[in-house]
Amino acid sequence: MSMNLLYFERFGKPEEEIAIIERAKLNPAHFAPLYKKYHEVIFRYIFKRVDEEEAAYDITSCVFIKAITNLPKYEYRGVPFSSWLFRIAKSELYQSFRDRKAQRTVSIDSMQLGRVMEEFQIDESEHKREVLLKILPMLKEAQLQLIEMRFFEKRSFREIGEILDLTENNAKVKTFRALLKLKELYSKHNNQK
Amino acid sequence: MIKLLVDRQFPSKEAIANRRNFNEILDALPKKKTINSPWFYGAIGFSTVLLLILLNVFI
Numbered sequence: 001m002s003m004n005l006l007y008f009e010r011f012g013k014p015e016e017e018i019a020i021i022e023r024a025k026l027n028p029a030h031f032a033p034l035y036k037k038y039h040e041v042i043f044r045y046i047f048k049r050v051d052e053e054e055a056a057y058d059i060t061s062c063v064f065i066k067a068i069t070n071l072p073k074y075e076y077r078g079v080p081f082s083s084w085l086f087r088i089a090k091s092e093l094y095q096s097f098r099d100r101k102a103q104r105t106v107s108i109d110s111m112q113l114g115r116v117m118e119e120f121q122i123d124e125s126e127h128k129r130e131v132l133l134k135i136l137p138m139l140k141e142a143q144l145q146l147i148e149m150r151f152f153e154k155r156s157f158r159e160i161g162e163i164l165d166l167t168e169n170n171a172k173v174k175t176f177r178a179l180l181k182l183k184e185l186y187s188k189h190n191n192q193k
Numbered sequence: 194m195i196k197l198l199v200d201r202q203f204p205s206k207e208a209i210a211n212r213r214n215f216n217e218i219l220d221a222l223p224k225k226k227t228i229n230s231p232w233f234y235g236a237i238g239f240s241t242v243l244l245l246i247l248l249n250v251f252i
Contacts (some may be wrong), residue, residue: 028219104194106197
């Protein structure tokens with residue numbers, strides 16, 4: 001099954017959404033089913049990136065306000081509607097970091113950290129885990145974002161590309177480069193010890 | 194500075210759903226400015242009539 005089919009399986013058929021969007025363009029009240037459908041995923045995406053729960057709820061609301069306001073400009077071009085929402089969420093997040101309303105946070109699950117270590121082909125130990133946690137914030141924001149989406153959120157390259165406005169291949173290449181940079185930082189930090 | 198949070202506690206599905214409020218979103222939408230004042234439409238009508246009269250007189 002192609003990645004695209006898997007993706008639509010997760011978020012539903014695009015035709016149904018397009019019909020709702022067209023109705024919502026004329027009357028914002030018709031946006032309710034999409035708000036209900038995507039509120040949680042957008043909240044979780046934001047919550048993982050900010051330190052305060054209340055800030056995450058506020059930013060989530062801003063995302064939907066912006067989405068409804070800009071809905072007349074939205075055109076379906078094969079990219080799922082959710083990706084358009086994630087892009088708005090990304091820009092709202094950076095706006096709140098600039099306004100200092102929230103602090104950039106990376107929420108990591110120990111299990112997912114193990115996936116990165118597996119990719120590095122290093123055995124899991126408390127010390128190595130600490131080194132990895134120390135070097136992660138040293139990455140550039142764009143690189144950290146890729147590592148975060150690929151390893152901590154288990155997103156496909158296609159989805160990453162759609163959110164970051166990149167092609168699937170470009171997302172793959174950039175993630176690989178980010179991983180290389182992380183490896184370089186890891187060995188540098190390990191050699192210093 | 195980036196903050197790393199390992200094994201963070203996430204709010205439950207129910208807690209997130211409880212914070213969902215579509216009416217709040219609708220209320221926060223920027224209102225479209227509609228001009229309801231009769232003076233606005235009157236002024237446009239009056240200037241149109243005046244312009245037509247002036248065009249008739251001078252051309």
